[in-house]
Amino acid sequence: MNKIINVGLVGYGMAGKVFHAPIITTTSGLNLYKVYTTNEVAIKSLKESYSNVLISSNINELLNDPNIELVVIAVPNSLHYELAKKALENNKHVVVEKPFTVTTDEADKLIDLAKQNGKILTVHQNRRWDSDFKTVEKIVKSNLLGDVVEYEAHYDRFRDYFEENTWKEKKLPGTGILYNLGSHLIDQALFLFGLPTEVFGDLRIQRHDGIIIDNFEIILNYQNLKVTLKAGTLVKEISAHFTLLGTKGSFIKYGMDVQEESLKEGLSPNDLDNWGKEPESMNGKINTIIDGLHITGKIESEVGDYGAFYTNVYNSILGKDTLKVTASEARDTIKIIELAKKSSLKKQWVTYEG
Secondary structure (H helix, E strand, C coil): CCCCEEEEEECCCHHHHHHHHHHHCCCCCEEEEEEECCCHHHHHHHHHHCCCCEEECCHHHHHCCCCCCEEEECCCHHHHHHHHHHHHHCCCEEEEECCCCCCHHHHHHHHHHHHHHCCCEEEECHHHHCHHHHHHHHHHHCCCCCCEEEEEEEEECECCCCCCCCHHHCCCCCCCHHHHCHHHHHHHHHHHHCCCCEEEEEEECCCCCCCCCCEEEEEEECCCCEEEEEEECECCCCCCCEEEEECCEEEEECCCCCHHHHHHCCCCCCCCCCCCCCCHHHCEEEEEEECCEEEEEEECCCCCCCHHHHHHHHHHHCCCCCCCCCHHHHHHHHHHHHHHHHHHHHCCCEECCC
């Protein structure tokens, strides 16, 4: 039998309820043992969905629980560092919801602490397991477009209003679309292409009476590659999610991975035989030359699998695998965010320096 690792989940807002609990409870070897929340609505939802899970209103009680081996931090971004630090000091392995921290200084301190205590520390960059991104990864690694010279990724939505009763709309450390959606786009780009030589950032507040960044464009400069990352909250007509241009061809993909919507509907990977499978209508289009043959058409999307993140965490704790998302990689994402903010303020390119 597999060793059972008890998990303590800190926070049961959207991240905890939608992206963590359903995946943890369907990952072999992991047991959602206890959840920290003080929200009465969340407590009611927890009791209905996971009747066997313990509920705690005392964060220190959860972090000190000797039955818990892995702690998952899914709270407002400004609290990530403080709670991850406490979890590591209590000799727990730790998963932090993205973004890792607000600053690279905080990230570096957590990385050092995890090393000192010999504990696993990773960040929930689950969108590496989106169906469309897995397809993009395969296209790039298979050299289907030749040398990629331009990569553009969008994460668009239309919200001409302000969400009430949420920390995400308040001017707090780590809020705004750059930390929220930007951390996904940056992580994916760095995973594919590594660290850039220069960064340019254009950060804006576009909604009337807005107080946090709700639109950004980041350009990462490489020797022979331009990477453009964009996200906004006033995008009524959605752009292509991915556009790749290469020396032999192009690939373009519209639409988002289907796993998020399934999770929001209350489904889990155990509920669907075709979990993470995109409909054929969402497949991306390729136009390229391979071995002298001109090829055009659609490429079937890879199957998305958010569960792979937690399976990797489980196996890494047991020493059977290495982390797919390292804390150092997540730290580099925060560094790009810092440089983009600096660039936008100075209105000029800035050199990447780790």
